[in-house]
């Protein structure tokens with residue numbers, strides 16, 4: 001699909017991988033709307049890319065419906081959806097003194113990362129389905145963000161890994177469900193990327209994480225994620241696949 005002139009939604013677009021994707025899609029000529037909870041940074045990024053910002057909790061049906069309505073009115077119905085909104089926590093199944101994993105925190109990670117991703121997909125794809133197909137016969141493309149933690153979650157990543165594993169698991173059935181109407185679905189499973197979360201670590205810790213990547217021996221640049229997201233939009237044969245983007249890292253237990 002040719003990106004130029006299309007309406008695109010990037011969740012989590014106020015920061016990190018989503019921000020890089022919003023910037024890259026805008027550069028390629030898309031009309032981008034950022035769906036994010038961060039209403040300080042979101043509007044700044046949106047104005048820099050001449051796009052729009054909607055304050056959205058991806059796990060809220062009402063928020064997402066209203067934001068889809070507003071972005072369609074301003075930019076036309078979106079044919080591109082990139083799901084980057086996500087949160088991470090670290091907590092073991094049982095902690096010190098055998099205290100069980102906090103239940104609310106576990107549910108929260110699943111709610112934002114897995115249920116939130118699916119919420120935006122189901123509401124956005126229902127609207128894409130009503131569009132005329134493009135010359136390529138595609139109606140739309142959806143890109144999700146998992147993590148290498150979906151496949152080799154580390155100690156303390158039980159909630160996060162479950163949420164990301166769910167995203168990997170739903171990629172094929174989503175692609176199958178939506179194949180009849182020409183909507184493709186792919187997932188990117190990033191390794192270690194230099195986003196604000198990582199930038200908060202001391203340089204030494206960043207260097208040591210970077211050195212743990214077989215090649216290239218560094219943290220990923222968010223624009224490398226965005227570059228793959230752009231390629232998935234443009235390459236119509238990519239569908240139903242989870243693509244690792246990780247410099248061949250395989251995470252150790254800790």
Ligand SMILES: NC(=O)c1ccc[n+]([C@@H]2O[C@H](COP(=O)([O-])OP(=O)(O)OC[C@H]3O[C@@H](n4cnc5c(N)ncnc54)[C@H](O)[C@@H]3O)[C@@H](O)[C@H]2O)c1
Nearest residue numbers: 012015016017036037038057058085086147190192193195
């Ligand atoms: N950075 C990495 O190394 C890495 C590795 C693997 C996977 N990921 C995944 O990539 C995605 C982006 O990560 P990042 O590093 O860019 O993080 P980030 O914290 O920089 O950006 C995440 C964005 O999501 C937004 N967000 C959080 N909860 C939300 C909600 N309920 N509704 C709407 N927006 C919400 C935040 O406000 C933030 O702007 C996440 O899903 C993360 O799990 C990141």
